[in-house]
Amino acid sequence: MNTSEQVLDFRSDTFTKPGDGMRQAMAQAQVGDDVFGEDPTVFELEHRTAELFGRQAALFVPSGTMANLIGLALHCQRGHEVIMERRTHSFAHEVGGGSALLGVLFHQLDNPQGYLSISDVKRALRPIDIHAPISRLLVVENTANLCGGKIVPIDHLRGLRRFTQEKGLKLHLDGARIWNASVKSGVALSEWGQEADSLSCCLSKGLGCPVGSLIIGNEEDMQRARWLRKMLGGGMRQAGVLAACGLYALDHHIDRLVEDHAMASELAEGLSQILDDRFHVERPDTNILIINTDSAKSTETTVATWKKAGILCLGLGDTTIRLVTHLDLPKDAATDALRRIRKLA
Numbered sequence: 001m002n003t004s005e006q007v008l009d010f011r012s013d014t015f016t017k018p019g020d021g022m023r024q025a026m027a028q029a030q031v032g033d034d035v036f037g038e039d040p041t042v043f044e045l046e047h048r049t050a051e052l053f054g055r056q057a058a059l060f061v062p063s064g065t066m067a068n069l070i071g072l073a074l075h076c077q078r079g080h081e082v083i084m085e086r087r088t089h090s091f092a093h094e095v096g097g098g099s100a101l102l103g104v105l106f107h108q109l110d111n112p113q114g115y116l117s118i119s120d121v122k123r124a125l126r127p128i129d130i131h132a133p134i135s136r137l138l139v140v141e142n143t144a145n146l147c148g149g150k151i152v153p154i155d156h157l158r159g160l161r162r163f164t165q166e167k168g169l170k171l172h173l174d175g176a177r178i179w180n181a182s183v184k185s186g187v188a189l190s191e192w193g194q195e196a197d198s199l200s201c202c203l204s205k206g207l208g209c210p211v212g213s214l215i216i217g218n219e220e221d222m223q224r225a226r227w228l229r230k231m232l233g234g235g236m237r238q239a240g241v242l243a244a245c246g247l248y249a250l251d252h253h254i255d256r257l258v259e260d261h262a263m264a265s266e267l268a269e270g271l272s273q274i275l276d277d278r279f280h281v282e283r284p285d286t287n288i289l290i291i292n293t294d295s296a297k298s299t300e301t302t303v304a305t306w307k308k309a310g311i312l313c314l315g316l317g318d319t320t321i322r323l324v325t326h327l328d329l330p331k332d333a334a335t336d337a338l339r340r341i342r343k344l345a
């Protein structure tokens with residue numbers, strides 16, 4: 001790498017650092033003890049988020065993992081079964097917290113499109129039988145991270161929701177990147193908000209906040225969620241300094257996600273021309289680009305060679321490379337990365 005060249009960090013949209021505007025908002029935030037319900041900035045963030053999603057209430061929590069865990073706890077008792085696609089974050093990357101802490105069973109199915117169909121869910125449903133666990137909850141992730149930021153279309157989600165209601169199941173939506181789904185599809189956050197019993201969203205991904213997620217739902221569930229958050233050690237005191245970042249991001253960092261999506265598309269197009277047939281570059285729906293490789297060696301070598309050229313990305317498993325675009329990348333990051341990779345080729 002030419003030492004005058006900037007490192008282009010495509011590892012994740014979680015690597016962003018708060019910029020000047022966000023830091024000013026933190027410095028000016030009114031705060032209080034939020035465990036006592038006295039932090040006005042947290043209160044404002046929760047109210048505004050609930051309103052954006054067209055729901056009664058929201059609760060600020062430290063992480064997407066905690067928001068999803070609370071989502072499971074709201075709907076399930078020990079021994080209940082949760083249905084999801086195998087690559088769903090709450091199964092694949094949340095340390096099995098649902099099993100370890102809540103005693104729920106994960107029932108995972110594969111669907112190459114990255115999200116389950118109604119017939120998949122039908123297949124997973126247990127019979128009402130004394131020998132079987134009770135099917136209780138469907139988790140849908142939107143956008144689907146490990147499936148390349150894939151959007152679950154709103155009509156598909158509506159179909160799943162109707163089906164779960166008919167069958168007496170609840171639906172939790174992991175909306176860590178629901179902002180990306182909304183901006184790309186043009187479907188308002190309030191519409192997504194109607195299609196789940198509870199949903200989570202993250203401020204610390206594409207919206208560029210250092211910390212924070214919310215769980216959203218009806219008033220009664222969010223009162224329970226408050227207790228669960230405290231039980232899990234997630235009660236925060238003067239959290240207004242963090243909530244202020246969230247409010248800043250809602251004002252300044254949602255509409256600009258179109259830029260991240262355009263950058264991911266530019267990268268995909270360029271890479272599919274440059275890379276040889278050991279690689280298959282998927283077309284990104286939003287800000288996450290997946291490249292499938294023919295072997296662990298191709299994955300490892302590519303990640304290492306690009307790193308030397310100042311391009312950081314992640315090898316996920318043996319045959320997958322992931323690049324994520326976000327607001328901390330320079331505007332010409334895709335063009336610049338493609339230029340450097342062309343040079344290597």
Ligand SMILES: Cc1ncc(COP(=O)(O)O)c(C=O)c1O
Nearest residue numbers: 063064065066089141145174176
């Ligand atoms: C889809 C999805 N859900 C949940 C999470 C968990 O968020 P956190 O890292 O804040 O626990 C992530 C994190 O990357 C994610 O991608």
